[in-house]
Amino acid sequence: MKDHGHAVYTYGGPTSESPADEHIPCITEEERLAAVGDNHYTMSSFDYSLPHWRKFNANVIAGISERIQPKDFICVIGGLAHKEIADAFPGEMTVEFGIGYGGVFAKYQVFESHAWMHTVYGSKSNGNPNSVDGRFFDAVVPGYLDIPEFPYRETPDDYYLFIGRLIERKGYRIAVETCKRLGKRLIIAGQGEAPEYGEYVGVVGPKERAELMGGAIATFAPTIYVEPFGTVAPEAMACGTPVLTVNWGAFAETVIDKVTGFHCYTLQEFMDAAEAAPSLDRKAIRQHAVDHYSLEAVGPQYDKYFRRLQLLWGDGWYQLR
Numbered sequence: 392m393k394d395h396g397h398a399v400y401t402y403g404g405p406t407s408e409s410p411a412d413e414h415i416p417c418i419t420e421e422e423r424l425a426a427v428g429d430n431h432y433t434m435s436s437f438d439y440s441l442p443h444w445r446k447f448n449a450n451v452i453a454g455i456s457e458r459i460q461p462k463d464f465i466c467v468i469g470g471l472a473h474k475e476i477a478d479a480f481p482g483e484m485t486v487e488f489g490i491g492y493g494g495v496f497a498k499y500q501v502f503e504s505h506a507w508m509h510t511v512y513g514s515k516s517n518g519n520p521n522s523v524d525g526r527f528f529d530a531v532v533p534g535y536l537d538i539p540e541f542p543y544r545e546t547p548d549d550y551y552l553f554i555g556r557l558i559e560r561k562g563y564r565i566a567v568e569t570c571k572r573l574g575k576r577l578i579i580a581g582q583g584e585a586p587e588y589g590e591y592v593g594v595v596g597p598k599e600r601a602e603l604m605g606g607a608i609a610t611f612a613p614t615i616y617v618e619p620f621g622t623v624a625p626e627a628m629a630c631g632t633p634v635l636t637v638n639w640g641a642f643a644e645t646v647i648d649k650v651t652g653f654h655c656y657t658l659q660e661f662m663d664a665a666e667a668a669p670s671l672d673r674k675a676i677r678q679h680a681v682d683h684y685s686l687e688a689v690g691p692q693y694d695k696y697f698r699r700l701q702l703l704w705g706d707g708w709y710q711l712r
Contacts, residue, residue, distance in 0.1 A: 392694065392697075393410065393412070395690060395691065395693075395694035397694070397697070400414075401414045402450075402451045402455070403415075403416070403418070404418055404420065415451075417447050417451050417454060418443065418450070423443075425443070426443040437471065437472040438472070439471060439473075439474065444469075444472050448472075448475045451476050452476055459480070459483065463483060464485075464700065466485075466487075467485060468487070468489050470487070470495065484498070484499060484703070486499045486500070486501060486697075487499070487500045489534065490503060491503045491534075491619030501529070501531070502529070502532075503531070503534050503641065504533065504619060504620055504641035504644050504645070506617060506640045506641050506643060507617070507619040507640070508529065510617050510619075512525070528703070532693055532696060533620065533644075533683065533692075534622055535685065535686055536625055536684050536686070537685075538680070538685045540598075541601045541680075542601060543630060543631045544606060544630055544632070544673070545631065545673060545674070547605070547606055547608045547669075548606040550575075550576040550590075550607060551569075551576065551577050551609055551610070551665060552577070552603055552606075552610045552627075552632075553578075553611045554603065555581045555612070556581050556582050557581050557583025557584060559615070560616045561581075561613075561614055562611070562612075562613030562615050562637075563611075564586070565611065565613040566635075567589055569658065569661040569662050569665055570588065570589065572658070575665065576590070577590065578590050579591045579592070580595045581594065600626070601626070604627045607627070607632050608665075608668050609633045609652070609665060610632050610633070610634050610635070611635050611636075612624050612627075612634050612642065613655070613661070614636070614637065617639060618640035620641045621636075621642055621645065624636060624641075624642060624645045625680050625684040628646075628651050628679060628684075629684065630677070631677040632673070632676065633668045633671045634651065634653075635652060635661060635664045635665060636653070645683075650671070650675065651679050652668075652676075653667065653668070
């Protein structure tokens with residue numbers, strides 16, 4: 392956003408490396424570790440009555456109160472756990488961005504995929520989908536990648552990859568069954584117990600993750616539930632690696648069938664896709680990720696959205712040039 396002329400203030404933990412105009416620490420590292428340990432903050436309960444949320448929100452409210460200017464946007468990403476922050480500033484525009492969760496509350500919402508936006512809308516239908524209307528000042532802006540963190544590989548090594556939580560709904564058994572039937576090498580990374588087939592390497596860091604993705608013939612992302620975004624797919628594609636996935640949730644948008652990967656419905660289709668993956672153009676797959684999910688591609692979409700919201704200080708939907 393700074394590249395598009397916006398002043399940016401971030402409120403978070405003390406170790407942030409954000410290039411914002413100012414970073415305001417609102418929780419100590421000791422408090423963060425007590426709440427989530429070595430896990431990502433999303434692994435913590437989003438129960439906003441918990442002490443760490445209450446203290447964090449109170450510090451954020453105090454920090455915003457000192458700095459907020461007329462027509463500023465307050466951007467939150469913690470769902471209902473951050474509603475307390477929005478409630479403290481009823482006269483300002485609070486925007487939930489990067490929505491890939493339920494429990495949304497803000498008047499202005501930015502979803503990570505159309506699939507998830509419609510899922511959230513439908514959840515409010517009380518059983519009557521025809522009762523749900525769209526909202527002009529909501530938007531879909533996809534997740535984004537720092538492309539240099541995912542180096543391109545023209546020629547992969549001789550293995551397939553599954554990377555993600557080892558739970559049934561992530562579909563890891565589909566990867567296992569496919570590669571077992573084909574007699575193919577499968578590397579598995581993620582939190583959970585090692586499956587009966589494949590080489591389990593545990594939880595990996597960002598650099599090793601990119602190396603594994605770049606070296607794979609294809610990456611499996613067969614999530615059974617409706618995936619809000621599924622960052623694994625764009626990350627793999629940024630390395631030039633095809634994605635073997637399903638045709639619902641965000642994957643229906645992020646993966647182009649027979650171009651950047653394959654949409655599959657049966658075990659046989661996953662097996663056929665695994666064998667066909669080497670025929671896809673890895674350079675074109677990489678370019679698709681750059682064109683759609685790089686910071687340079689996504690940044691202008693957020694800028695356009697915020698400038699659209701600025702119309703609401705004037706005539707709103709009726710504002711003309």
